[in-house]
């Protein structure tokens with residue numbers, strides 16, 4: 001419990017002056033409240049003596065008004081502080097989530113992470129703004145009331161303390177259950193978001209397979225689970241507040257009976273003393289019940305805080321990391337038909353490989369015996385070596401699952417190789433920051449991500465400062481003219497969530513135009529023609545050939561048209577580069593390539 005309070009208190013760092021002022025105002029309001037019974041006592045006593053109570057009543061009114069004003073300002077400052085803490089936590093979460101290690105992201109569910117930024121922080125706001133200060137002011141006010149009651153009547157105080165202690169025991173027993181139920185509820189809320197995101201992300205599939213009911217049930221189970229936990233927490237909280245209420249009523253009754261008997265019997269204290277004591281009892285009990293409520297709220301918030309804290313502790317992608325066990329020399333030549341081009345270290349007149357003139361400058365990209373697995377002991381790449389010269393089109397072919405997209409992910413440095421070396425322009429990736437490595441790369445992946453926003457925003461995503469001429473140039477190159485003309489608003493027309501208003505081929509061309517706008521040194525294309533018709537496919541082939549004048553192009557190819565335009569083809573089989581050359585050569589030298597070509601893995605243009 002103390003740990004939870006300390007953790008929540010740490011969150012208020014940067015807002016401490018505001019907390020201090022708000023606490024002071026709340027305490028002042030409480031002090032003004034505590035003064036009222038004293039004045040009330042005098043009002044009662046002077047009335048019983050037959051003196052006019054008006055001046056004292058005026059003081060009482062002023063105390064009321066001052067208490068209300070101090071309380072309102074204090075409350076506002078606290079709420080503002082709560083919003084500030086939530087804003088800070090949300091900024092930190094968003095920044096962390098956007099920089100997460102890819103391996104970590106693979107393990108997580110997007111919806112659950114989003115819920116941590118939204119639902120969990122909202123709960124945290126209430127805890128920070130209400131519970132912490134309620135706890136501090138409640139404790140202080142209770143202590144003040146206790147002292148005054150001790151001064152007025154120690155015996156009656158003993159009665160109050162005894163009954164309130166009973167309530168404290170009940171509260172302590174219930175708090176643990178409230179915390180567990182609340183943690184479970186927040187986890188379930190995260191799961192609701194994750195399940196809903198899963199269904200909405202595949203809505204056409206859900207509809208076609210008439211799975212709405214199944215998906216609704218699946219999400220519904222999580223909703224029900226959140227409901228059950230919420231009800232359980234509410235039940236425990238209700239029992240808790242009943243226990244506190246009982247203690248309050250009980251202590252009032254006891255004080256009234258015992259105190260009344262003593263006043264009536266002419267024992268210690270006047271009627272005014274008894275009235276003052278009763279008012280103090282109420283001032284003790286109210287802050288005490290707010291302390292108990294705050295403890296309950298903190299337990300509820302602890303579940304949310306744990307989830308937020310966990311997300312904030314997830315590993316970020318470091319810009320630089322120590323080089324893995326790099327192979328000393330890139331000499332691991334794949335077996336059999338792997339020719340010079342596959343190994344950058346292999347001797348020969350053109351290190352770039354056949355079909356590409358020798359270039360004295362280091363290649364744009366060089367992979368030497370690169371090995372990688374997403375999970376330990378399940379290697380996906382088992383020894384990949386290839387070079388992409390500064391100006392040239394290299395096609396990567398291989399069966400589905402051979403590791404082609406994985407290789408792209410390593411080149412884009414979304415993952416780091418377990419072994420082997422990647423060099424950009426002759427410089428080992430391990431010696432470059434990730435941002436620096438990526439600065440020269442453009443990537444069009446299989447998902448051809450199009451973001452919600454305008455066409456212009458999507459194109460300029462890779463180069464936010466690009467001018468109109470540049471944008472029009474890539475629109476032309478990617479044959480996006482008809483899309484611009486058709487779209488209401490042209491370049492400034494919105495594309496809908498995930499580019500939903502575009503066809504798959506149009507999305508592919510948007511992604512390509514965006515990549516070209518970046519004017520990269522190395523262009524990575526993961527099967528860029530899969531959704532294009534024959535006309536667009538031929539045009540794209542020409543565009544790619546032209547692009548090689550400005551940059552190196554590495555393209556994952558499933559189409560004959562793409563490989564036929566390539567200066568060189570690299571064959572990947574079961575995570576290894578096994579051959580390299582031109583189409584005609586490979587048909588005779590590489591059985592794997594021949595199989596790919598004849599089994600129509602490499603397809604002709606779409607009709």
Ligand SMILES: Nc1ncnc2c1ncn2[C@@H]1O[C@H](COP(=O)(O)OP(=O)(O)OP(=O)(O)O)[C@@H](O)[C@H]1O
Pocket residue numbers: 106374375380398399400401402403404405406407
């Ligand atoms: N994020 C991931 N986590 C774990 N395994 C993965 C991940 N991504 C891919 N894999 C696995 O790695 C292997 C290679 O996948 P990859 O996508 O690189 O193949 P590919 O050659 O691009 O296939 P395709 O031509 O079908 O796109 C596959 O067995 C795949 O299941």
